[in-house]
Amino acid sequence: MNTLTAKLWETTKSVLPIAGVVVLMHLTVVPLPGVLLPRFGLGAVAVIVGLSLFLLGVEVGIAPIGRIMSSTVVKSGRVTVVMTVTFVLGFLLTMAEPDILIYAAQVNTLTSGVVSSILLIVVVSAGLAVLLCLGMVRILRGWKLRWVLLGSYALVALLALVAPMQYLAIAFDASGATTGPLTVPVVLAFATGVASLKRDSARSESDAFGLVAIACVGAILALQITSILLHLGALPSTGPTLTPDTTHLFEPLVRHFPMEARSVSLALAPLLALFLIGNVTVFKLHKSVRRSVIAGIVMAFLGLTFFLTGANGGFMDVGRTIGVSLALHGSAPLLLTIAFALGFLAVLAEPAVHVLTEQVQEVTSGSVRASAVMAAMALGVGLAVLLSTLRLVVPSLELWHLLLPGYLVAVGLAFVSSELFGGLAFDGGGVAPGPMLTTFVLAFAQGAAAGTPTADVVEDGLGLITMVALMPPIVIQLLGVVFQARARRRTNLRAKDPWASPAPTEGDDSLASPTACAKSTPRAAALAAGHQLADTSHGKKENS
Template sequence: GAALLADFSAPLRKLKETLFSVTPIVGIVVVLALTLVPLEGSLPARFALGTFAIIVGLAIFLLGVDIGLTPIGQLLGHAIARSGRLSVVISATFVLGLFISVAEPDLHIYGGQVELITGGLLGKLFLVLVVSLGIAALLTIGMVRIIRSIPLKFILLGAYVLVAVLGFFAPTEYLAISFDASGATTGALTVPFILAMAAGVSAMKKDSRGGEADAFGLVGIASAGAIVAVLVTAVIFRLGEIPRDIPAPEVLNLSPLAALAEEAPRQVRDVALGLTPILTAFVVGAVAKFFPLTAEKLRRIILGLVFSYVGLVTFLTGVNAGFMDVGRTIGETLAANQHPALLLAVAFGLGVVTILAEPAVYVLMDQVEDVTAGAVHRKAVMFSLALGVGVAVV
């Protein structure tokens, strides 16, 4: 532990990453607040506090992912692959897929939004569970694909044909909710964990060349699972139309500290609920000696889990206590008072910078550069993603 904290380069690198990613969004908000959308009351102070919490929380969380959660993903991935039995691979992947999605912070933020907008018709925990089951199911199919070397195109084609068919039967709103859910599941926790597991399994294959290429596609297969799960739920439970007359959530004029005090206890509980399954899987694996563990490695992983917990609580509290209401206010004011072209320009800007602000994108780019031995350059991936998302948001 001392050696880890003596080496400040890792925490500082994470802080630099998060500063680089959050600053463009903050910049856009500040420019809008000074020009077209003056923020009133306690909103500027809450935004400042929220920003601080997001930057610090995300840096601590990403550090925790590196030293705690990713090693757990790799250990479990190796252990699953080494067993060599398909039944073990299937059951273990399903359980881990479920555990890791339930813990995904983005999914909790999204679930809260859906619960608000649908007036409680789709509860947050219900949505989180449905989506996690879908991800677990398709993650399992994706793992079997890696082991059996089934071409990726067949799995993706099958998944999206199913989505297209279900899309005809489910009410329109659920089509939108399901696709957004699939986006929300590819967050800062799920992506590193899934990629680590995929790398762990494909590394155990005989031909290393094919194995490396096989490590990709798993996240894409998993997020298709989220879409299928929400649509299947909408069709089976005959979820009706979402009522149109639900009032927009009020933006309360709370003081920054009151907003924090209201939000923090909820996040302390939710994040504990989310991380407990991962911790359980790890403890069971360690006690049953499924993977080799030195005392030093165990210490690092425990420290990583503590960092992950503290960072996530801080990050989510900042998002909910400061960021959300400011975003809502800016959206309402721009839509009501300004020319549509301006709204579209802001949308494009936000689309571009959110890609810069997405931790999961950095994790993916590192792995793409690794596996392609630098043939696919990270700047090229970044540029095309940012431009694509900006245009898509418009």
């Protein structure tokens, strides 16, 4: 019960800033008609309760599946087994990821079914699973992260010359929505266990950083290739007219609940089947462990159903309404100010970002404070949402005008900053676009695009998630460069004064270890547990 209370408080802090902005807008420039505001409140409660239950279910039931599978893979010691399990696990986890389910439904609506939800989810899941296998090969072979990222994004750039430009925003946004509260903790726990297959397992555990970043590129590549091979048609520039129900308080929520329960059942059923079959044939777990895992999956089912019902039945309607109203208001400064504020507040309240900032403080032994990283991240994400919205105000500004220089800077910094900072930074890009950004803030952007006569609802209404995902690789690596400069300066001072305190270095395992960064969150707790399991399995090998 204490754990559930902690989850409830964690998710409440994520929703409250957005709710505060909505109430302020309602009282000032955008009075919400009918029952939109009270239904937003009901939707917010459903989002809070649902996300809390889901996170608890992941921690109790789904993350252990990753640890159990990593233990099985380590015992086999075969690369073919690693690749097979990695692909299957990555595919099934992405199919059930809350952020991608929300995003796929929005793309299906915006494109009038040209890019259907099931097509996007399957393609993105397959792409992530393939690149996840590449990430595992990198861990086992010891390849440098910077070169893998450079090669991956170079391939993205080449395909962008051939793929339809209309699908660029869809592909890049999908990459930021694939890795969320379900995929990240399980994948990192699994990867940390797999790292023990290397001889230098104590050092290789830091290789788990960067795996999420590599996997995210898979979503972009998969959608680009699909748009080329399937000759997907031109997307509508105006999109459907989305008029929210302003007269019925409960009806939209009640209508969405069975639909969301069905989609969640289809998403989680393969994962449950994989566990049950694996338990009969390979794992043979104790009854208490088996019950705990199944109970966790049931909690995840209930939580994800409530979350999607609240988001689609009341939460996002208000985001679209505010976006449309501000765009029709005709005040560009007001629209851009609200866009910046939403991005700033959403990232401040995102639990995964707090974990990320604390990890940076840990690996720098406090030289780079978490508060400074958070301030830089909040300003960066606020700026990202502002720049994405600026495309509505300046029609000649296109998404690739922002992404191309942004990724050149991010990948370029990977060759200047340390491998550890690069992994942390690019992984941060995968976790920064959390549930608030993929629901309310993205809905706000789509509403603003729908209310702007010169805007394309697909090309201009999307692109926000990838802009947000671009900020951590730039911000954290810049801070890493500053930290390295300080460390070198302290080293030089120590050379002159032997009594000076030693400076932490990149090779210090106490800093590079993901376990040293572990906090009481699903992502970090799973990572720490995966590391512990990896150590245990490796120790058994040595003893034998």
